[in-house]
Amino acid sequence: MLIRFISLPSSVKIIAWAVFGALLTWLAYRLTRRWVPRHVVGSHSDELGIIIAVVGVFYGLIVAALLVRAITHFDAAVTVTEREAGLTAAVYRLSVDTSPLLGAPVRRQLMSYLDRVTQDEWPRQGRGEAVSAGSSALGELSAELRRFTPADSRQSESLRLVQSTLVDLYDARHARLSLQDMTVPGEIWVVSLVGELLIILFALLMPLEHRGLHVFLVMALSVSISIVLAVIMIYDTPFQGDISVSSAPYVRARSFIAQGSLDY
Numbered sequence: 001m002l003i004r005f006i007s008l009p010s011s012v013k014i015i016a017w018a019v020f021g022a023l024l025t026w027l028a029y030r031l032t033r034r035w036v037p038r039h040v041v042g043s044h045s046d047e048l049g050i051i052i053a054v055v056g057v058f059y060g061l062i063v064a065a066l067l068v069r070a071i072t073h074f075d076a077a078v079t080v081t082e083r084e085a086g087l088t089a090a091v092y093r094l095s096v097d098t099s100p101l102l103g104a105p106v107r108r109q110l111m112s113y114l115d116r117v118t119q120d121e122w123p124r125q126g127r128g129e130a131v132s133a134g135s136s137a138l139g140e141l142s143a144e145l146r147r148f149t150p151a152d153s154r155q156s157e158s159l160r161l162v163q164s165t166l167v168d169l170y171d172a173r174h175a176r177l178s179l180q181d182m183t184v185p186g187e188i189w190v191v192s193l194v195g196e197l198l199i200i201l202f203a204l205l206m207p208l209e210h211r212g213l214h215v216f217l218v219m220a221l222s223v224s225i226s227i228v229l230a231v232i233m234i235y236d237t238p239f240q241g242d243i244s245v246s247s248a249p250y251v252r253a254r255s256f257i258a259q260g261s262l263d264y
Contacts, residue, residue, distance in 0.1 A: 003128040003240075006233065010243045014230045021196070021226030025219040028200045052202045059195040063228055066192065069183055070236035077179045077238035077245045084172035085249035088114060091141075091165050092257045098158035099151070105144045106162075107257055113137035114254040122247045125180055125239040133174055142166060182236045196225050 005013065088110050096103035113135060121131045145163055150156040203218045238245045 006237050006240050007127065008241065010230075010234050010241055013234060013241070014227055017226040017230035017233075018223045021222035021224075022219050024197060024226075025200050025204075025215065025222040028197065029204055029215050029218070032201060032204045049206070052199070052206070055195075055198055055202060059199060062192065062195065063225070063232075066184055066188065066232050067228065067235075070232045070234075073179065073183045074235040074238045074245070077176070080172055080175045080179060081245050081247075082249045084169065084176055085114075085253040087165060087169040087172055088250075089253045089256050091162060091169060094158065094162045094165055095145075098155055098162055099148070102144070102148050102159075102162075106141060107260070109137050109141040109144060110257050111254060113141070114250050114257070118247050118250050118254070122239075122250075125177075126244065128180075128237075128240055131177055131180075133177055135173065138166070138170065138173070180239050184232065184236050192229060196222065196229075199225065 005016075008016075092103070092107055092110050095106035116135070116137060124131055142163075145159065145166065148159060150159050200218060200222050203221060204214070206214075234241060234243050
């Protein structure tokens, strides 16, 4: 259920969160109107104002921290994706520099790897499915490097550099797969929703003569908070939804390798 919701278009998720905030306000209004007498609230308006200020500050800090964390998560996914694609091009370039005989099989395995990433792994990550950390194409590539016999010391040094770059490529791949999971745990989402409910309840308890205007203002506050929570969810799932990390770096790297170019 959660995976399906996360995979929806961002506009739909924002609207859904906004509607949730409006409904939460209406339910809280009905609750406070039934159980809290207005004359009691009016006699404690100063205390309510202080409580709202304190709770609002702490809740604002929590939401701001979550937003920064989600955006950082998204940026990290963009960075590691570009790094992984760049490393595939670097492996090819270095293998050609080592020997044309090594460049041909390396080129074939790297193209197979990039095809697998863009055509199979990327859609699966977009659906929230687990992707194996292993890669048969990279395994075959590693075997090709082990089978190659350097002709001189220069080729030996170049081969070691290719193997080192391949290790970096494995690390980048594992980093990309690890960034698929959300960084905001479920417990924190519960705390965020409870905090929003508290803000709504305290705001509804503030005495205001015009009830319709009072509900509208509190509902606007709740919808604003809900939209921020929606943005946090959008950026904390960098491989899902329409606002997500692009696979374009892999497409560019494959085009570079397919053309046999050494300028990437």
